[in-house]
Amino acid sequence: MFAYLVRRLALMFVTLFGISVIIFVLLRVVPGNIVDILFDAAGFVDPADKANLEKELGLSQPIIVQYFNWISGLLRGDLGYSYVSEKPALQEILPRIPITAKLAGLALLFSTSIGIPLGIISAVHQGTRLDYTLRVVSLSGLSLPSFWLGLLILMASVSMFGTMPIFNPNPKTWTEAFAIYAVPALAVGFRFAALTMRITRSSMLEILRQDYIRTARAKGASETSVNYHHALKNAMLPVITVIGIEAAFLIGGLIVTETVFNIPGIARFLVEALRWRDYPIVQNLVMFIAVVVVFTNFVVDLLYAAIDPRIRFGD
Amino acid sequence: MRSVHALGVAALVMLALPDSSFAEPKSGGVMRMYHRDSPGSASIHEGATYSINVPFMAVFNNLVIFDQHIAQNSTETLRPELAESWAWSGDAKTLTFKLRKDVKWHDGKPFTSADVKCTFDMVMGKSQQKFRQNPRKSWYDEVSEVTTNGDYEASFKLKRPQPALLTLLASGYTPVYPCHVSPGDMRTKPVGTGPFKFVEFKANESIKLVKNPDYWKKGLPYLDGIEFTIIPNRSTAILGFISGQFDITFPTEVTIPLLKDVKSQSPKAVCVVEPTNVSTNIIVNSSNPPFDNLDVRRALALALDRKAYIQIMFEGQADVGGTMEPAPAGLWAMPREMLETIPGYGPDVNKNREEARKLMQKAGYGPDKRLAIKISTRNIPIYRDPAIILIDQIKNIYIDAELDVVDTAQWFPKVARKDYSLGLNLTGNAVDDPDQSFYENYACGSERNYTGYCNKEIEKLFGEQSQETNVDKRKKLVWEIDKKLQEDVARPIIFHSRMGTCWQPYVKNVTIMSNSSYNGFRFEDVWMDK
Numbered sequence A: 001m002f003a004y005l006v007r008r009l010a011l012m013f014v015t016l017f018g019i020s021v022i023i024f025v026l027l028r029v030v031p032g033n034i035v036d037i038l039f040d041a042a043g044f045v046d047p048a049d050k051a052n053l054e055k056e057l058g059l060s061q062p063i064i065v066q067y068f069n070w071i072s073g074l075l076r077g078d079l080g081y082s083y084v085s086e087k088p089a090l091q092e093i094l095p096r097i098p099i100t101a102k103l104a105g106l107a108l109l110f111s112t113s114i115g116i117p118l119g120i121i122s123a124v125h126q127g128t129r130l131d132y133t134l135r136v137v138s139l140s141g142l143s144l145p146s147f148w149l150g151l152l153i154l155m156a157s158v159s160m161f162g163t164m165p166i167f168n169p170n171p172k173t174w175t176e177a178f179a180i181y182a183v184p185a186l187a188v189g190f191r192f193a194a195l196t197m198r199i200t201r202s203s204m205l206e207i208l209r210q211d212y213i214r215t216a217r218a219k220g221a222s223e224t225s226v227n228y229h230h231a232l233k234n235a236m237l238p239v240i241t242v243i244g245i246e247a248a249f250l251i252g253g254l255i256v257t258e259t260v261f262n263i264p265g266i267a268r269f270l271v272e273a274l275r276w277r278d279y280p281i282v283q284n285l286v287m288f289i290a291v292v293v294v295f296t297n298f299v300v301d302l303l304y305a306a307i308d309p310r311i312r313f314g315d
Numbered sequence B: 001m002r003s004v005h006a007l008g009v010a011a012l013v014m015l016a017l018p019d020s021s022f023a024e025p026k027s028g029g030v031m032r033m034y035h036r037d038s039p040g041s042a043s044i045h046e047g048a049t050y051s052i053n054v055p056f057m058a059v060f061n062n063l064v065i066f067d068q069h070i071a072q073n074s075t076e077t078l079r080p081e082l083a084e085s086w087a088w089s090g091d092a093k094t095l096t097f098k099l100r101k102d103v104k105w106h107d108g109k110p111f112t113s114a115d116v117k118c119t120f121d122m123v124m125g126k127s128q129q130k131f132r133q134n135p136r137k138s139w140y141d142e143v144s145e146v147t148t149n150g151d152y153e154a155s156f157k158l159k160r161p162q163p164a165l166l167t168l169l170a171s172g173y174t175p176v177y178p179c180h181v182s183p184g185d186m187r188t189k190p191v192g193t194g195p196f197k198f199v200e201f202k203a204n205e206s207i208k209l210v211k212n213p214d215y216w217k218k219g220l221p222y223l224d225g226i227e228f229t230i231i232p233n234r235s236t237a238i239l240g241f242i243s244g245q246f247d248i249t250f251p252t253e254v255t256i257p258l259l260k261d262v263k264s265q266s267p268k269a270v271c272v273v274e275p276t277n278v279s280t281n282i283i284v285n286s287s288n289p290p291f292d293n294l295d296v297r298r299a300l301a302l303a304l305d306r307k308a309y310i311q312i313m314f315e316g317q318a319d320v321g322g323t324m325e326p327a328p329a330g331l332w333a334m335p336r337e338m339l340e341t342i343p344g345y346g347p348d349v350n351k352n353r354e355e356a357r358k359l360m361q362k363a364g365y366g367p368d369k370r371l372a373i374k375i376s377t378r379n380i381p382i383y384r385d386p387a388i389i390l391i392d393q394i395k396n397i398y399i400d401a402e403l404d405v406v407d408t409a410q411w412f413p414k415v416a417r418k419d420y421s422l423g424l425n426l427t428g429n430a431v432d433d434p435d436q437s438f439y440e441n442y443a444c445g446s447e448r449n450y451t452g453y454c455n456k457e458i459e460k461l462f463g464e465q466s467q468e469t470n471v472d473k474r475k476k477l478v479w480e481i482d483k484k485l486q487e488d489v490a491r492p493i494i495f496h497s498r499m500g501t502c503w504q505p506y507v508k509n510v511t512i513m514s515n516s517s518y519n520g521f522r523f524e525d526v527w528m529d530k
Helices: A002-029 A034-042 A047-056 A063-076 A089-093 A096-124 A129-143 A146-161 A174-208 A211-218 A223-260 A266-275 A279-307 B002-016 B050-059 B113-123 B165-169 B183-188 B234-242 B256-265 B294-302 B306-314 B349-362 B381-397 B408-416 B434-442 B456-467 B471-487
Strands: B030-035 B064-066 B078-080 B083-088 B094-099 B143-148 B153-158 B196-202 B206-211 B225-230 B270-284 B371-378 B399-406 B422-428 B493-503
Touching: A002 A063, A002 A279, A034 A047, A034 B408, A063 A279, A089 A096, A089 A266, A089 A279, A096 A129, A096 A174, A096 A223, A096 A266, A129 A174, A146 A174, A146 A223, A146 B234, A174 A223, A211 A223, A223 A266, A223 A279, A223 B234, A266 A279, B030 B050, B030 B234, B050 B196, B050 B206, B050 B225, B078 B083, B094 B113, B113 B143, B113 B153, B165 B434, B196 B225, B234 B256, B256 B270, B256 B493, B270 B294, B270 B381, B294 B349, B294 B381, B306 B381, B306 B493, B349 B381, B371 B381, B371 B408, B381 B399, B381 B422, B399 B408, B434 B456, B434 B471, B456 B471
Parallel strands: B030 B225, B371 B399, B371 B422
Antiparallel strands: B064 B078, B083 B094, B094 B153, B143 B153, B196 B206, B206 B225, B270 B422, B270 B493
């Protein structure tokens, strides 16, 4: 187990190094830079001013020097300055992380707490009206883009309650806080819940057809015991995998949701920073997301062993 | 007789009813506005978008300013601000301002003539401190120097008379900056003398201003502050206004179709539609074939059905014109009869296109030899939509065009490289004055003259109109120039847009300017009847 952990950790660092190189190079390969965009706002490009600004921002240095400066800064905890706001990148990124984390956490909580039970119910009642209804709901969840669902929610909110949740960093009441985070989480979590439900259902159905389930039933175990004690635990492995992957991809869904609900989290900020080619913000944020994804995968791998004793990390 | 009595009674009833628009202004309250995007910085002098002016104009003062409650900016609506008075010298080559003595910067330091000199030296590129970008440097090409006489007098010395200088100084783009604050700090923490102080600017999130209690105009501003929430998604922003989360929409940002939605869902909202002095036009690369051929350029101009654009995009609420903003909002537009004599502006579109086809055939194109080109434009709906209509219209003159959408980061570098045949472009005019429009967009060597159009004969006329002090004579020269520019197909103007602004009925004293989108956001006497 210890050797496995060390190997995985080493692999994590190699992966992160690779990602850092890819992010850095790709950002510079994409046409246009912050200087072009700043001059776009001015309506023309003056070559001399452009050269001065590139020098000021360190963009005229060789790419390898720029990369080294970034990584050495990162190791010292200095993420550089945002080219746009001219504030330290850390100061720009840090306050946005809890906002997105809360939103992502709530979306995950919502999707798993709805998706897993509904998936089980659908599998246990396979072929019934309830199963068909739940399958239709899950299909619609997978089909509805979250930005469209978000806009529908906002329109319904304005039409029914005469108001809509607009982000406020210091909500005064519990209901305001709920509206600010829970409604967008619902919009982004709905698709995720539908996916979780479908995976849970198909996984449960597969397990429920296994010989050992028939044996358990033959031995007189109750349906509840068969479903929840014998089947569910083994059916969870693919569900956890999907939750792990989807959690990593959640940031993609949040970009649209944060835009529609106007939430100043890191997902929307990343898109804006990319639009401005604000390299210090983009490369540090993407690195942060990469760390989260790699770490989530690591945790998922560890969870496999905890849930399924057949999996061992010896080899 | 009965109707006269009824009218009299109605008038009395109306007089008796409390009308808050004539009521005593109330102090207090924070006005909430959504902002359409996150501005690149807080420094007005370094920007060329009203995304900067709208939130930050209230932080500053100018030497002179257009009356904030007269929609049409003109020399008659110029009002003193940091200057108490101004006077031209006899040879009209020196403009002297007497400055106010009771003005302090938001950090408590006194405002003096040194600040005026500093600001304009920096704008003219003559000071040691430099802006990162300086888009309006060319406005002051005719200013040889700015001098001071004591702490409260500043003079602009000109190389030749330029009556339009006062107009340029009154733009929202021309605030006076403090000498003691660096350009870098002005981008992030601007210090002004205006009615509101800067509190914070969180990129992509919000901008906050708070009342300046020591404002030199006693009793103003009425508002305790202004908060801008940055909402790039237009649907979310409009829903926010409808649900009462915002007191006012971002100015001239509500499209005509959206305006209908606002009025139906929020019937009490006050909405106005005003011209923006932004033209949608075609930039033509006349350095390379096929548009180096004047016949092909003229055919292009003749193929345009301007009314179709206006109907499709604005439900009829936009204007046809030349370079200068059309009347009645525009001060310098040529008369309709004159406009209609320009090729392509005549009312018979089929006849125009017939003529265009003949010109194309003369250039060697026809039904069996169609011209294939790309139309480049920015990947933004207000650019893309007219480009698509253009593609459809020029099919009628044997041109098959493909849309080439360009990322914002690449647009100006691409245009500067002349890496396009036709481009769909938008041109905003900061002030309704020919000096700004002609020199910026059509003068030989001007940085914003994207097409590189250069006609020395017309340029001579630019100078003549610029020096002309008689307004009627100047107008006639301007019309002549504008007509020639259109006939030369220098940058065919398709239409001039109009856009809507809405505010809640309790917001008072808001005036949206009708011949510029850059000059009406001081907000010092806006108040809320809540």
